[in-house]
Amino acid sequence: MNESYILTIDQSTSGTKAIVVAKKGTIISNKTAHHKQLYPQSGWVEHDPIEIYENVKRVINETIESKTFLKNNLKALTLTNQRETVVVWDKKTGKPVYNAIVWQCRRTTEMCKVLNAKGYGDKVREKTGLPIDPYFSATKVKWMLDNVPEARERAEKGDLLLGTIDSWLIWKLTEGKVHATDVTNASRTLLFNIHRLCWDEELLEIFNIPKLMLPKVKFSDEIYGLIEDRNLQVTKLPISGVIGDSQAALFGQKCFDKGMAKATFGTGTSVMVYTEDLVEARDGLVTSVAWGLNGKVHFALEGIINTTGDIIRWMKDELTLFNEFSEAEALAEMLEDNDGVYLVPAFVGLGAPYWSPNTRAGIIGMSRSTKKSHIVRAGLESIVYQVKDIIELIQEKNQISVMELKVDGGATSNHFLMSFLSDLVNMKVMVSDIAELSALGSAFIGGLGTGMWVSVEEISMLNSEIQIFEPKMSEEKRAQLYIEWKNAIHSLLI
Secondary structure: OOOOEEEEEEEOOOEEEEEEEEOOOOEEEEEEEEOOOEOOOOOOOEEOHHHHHHHHHHHHHHHHHHOHHHHHOEEEEEEEEOOOOEEEEEOOOOOEOOOEEOOOOOOOHHHHHHHHHOOOHHHHHHHHOOOOOOOOOHHHHHHHHHHOOOHHHHHHOOOEEEEEHHHHHHHHHOOOOOOEEEHHHHOOOOOEEOOOOEEOHHHHHHHOOOHHHOOEEEOOOOOOEEOOOOOOOOOOOEEEEEEEHHHHHHHHOOOOOOOOEEEEEOOOEEEEEEEEOOOOOOOOOEEEEEEEEOOEEEEEEEEEEOOOHHHHHHHHHOOOOOOOHHHHHHHHHOOOOOOOOEEEOOEOEEOOOOOEOOOOOEEEOOOOOOOHHHHHHHHHHHHHHHHHHHHHHHHHHOOOOOOEEEEEEHHHHOHHHHHHHHHHHOOEEEEEOOOOHHHHHHHHHHHHHOOOOOOHHHHHOOOOOEEEEOOOOOHHHHHHHHHHHHHHHHHHOO
């Protein structure tokens, strides 16, 4: 009997990966293509949707060409994606009316202020679990309709479609036959009612977005359609396992019991705890749809950190403090402590628990003896302080006990960072040997949808190696560092 495999597309902020997952839960292939980051103005971030789709095709075909046995042994193509990034395109020509506006983009800050000033904030949060913030998709769509010539008129006539990256890729893969999204991505738009599980007419009216533009919402494990693009070597392969990247990582980490938590370190970081049922978020957290599986929607609480892994890239590329990412760890470990230096990485504002889009970054506490190693250490530590902010909110304000933290993403290879994380949050930090947890979670869900695995229990039994970091710091030192971090934040808040 032939082995079965899942081919997963992981479309992230920085690039696109094609990953092949075997039935044992192992990854046997990984192809990557990066796309350009476009910054037309300060605080604006865009991607070219055509470039992204071309990269999707490229990594799929490279995978099949390198492993020809896959062609007849694939069960499904699954898809996990950067969330909130949104595309508007012409349904006849397939051409985007504008670049994709990325989740990091802050161009709609003033628009969000106006909407909040009009008193819409509580209503939107009640229906969606989210604050009105530039991070989410709705104001990005409104900006395109208001600023791209003729876009609003075309949208109202039914000529334009909108979608997060999953919808755009599904539409392209099926050659326009399927315009759909899953419940996790829909729930990040500010247009989806998470109680009624449908697009909300009142929200569409608040953001002035025509309902004709919206994709159909499906569960994450449904079959979305078949691949029709003849430039691909996997035509007629079913598409399933559609889920936002952070939720996919939660599933890939096998966080199937209430209170299980994970942090995914990418450009930014999502700290998410599985709650199963809908829990109203408090004080800067958001309520997230975790996944839709077997006809049921499951929920999580989430804290969003705008800038984490990007701090390390900034220190490398813009400040040229080191040449290789691995050097950051050595520089940080040269020092006994941070010598009172704190980096607040508010390059695109601050997310939870502050939700301050206008705050800008700063380095606090420098003296004449401050060296580049202090800056590097402060940058790495700032990632951990932000995660600590979220864990504190989850445990203290939402009365959910988090006993251990599962982590994934590129930054987990930095042992200084993981050790400091364990010390500061005062719990075990568990690093998986599989870096591609978002892709793995998407593959698991698509595999459940297409019969490769029969249950969540079967997936729970699949083994993966983990490295465990345990706290060693004294309570007094932990408290002192965290107070100093809070002081640094409050000195910069706008």
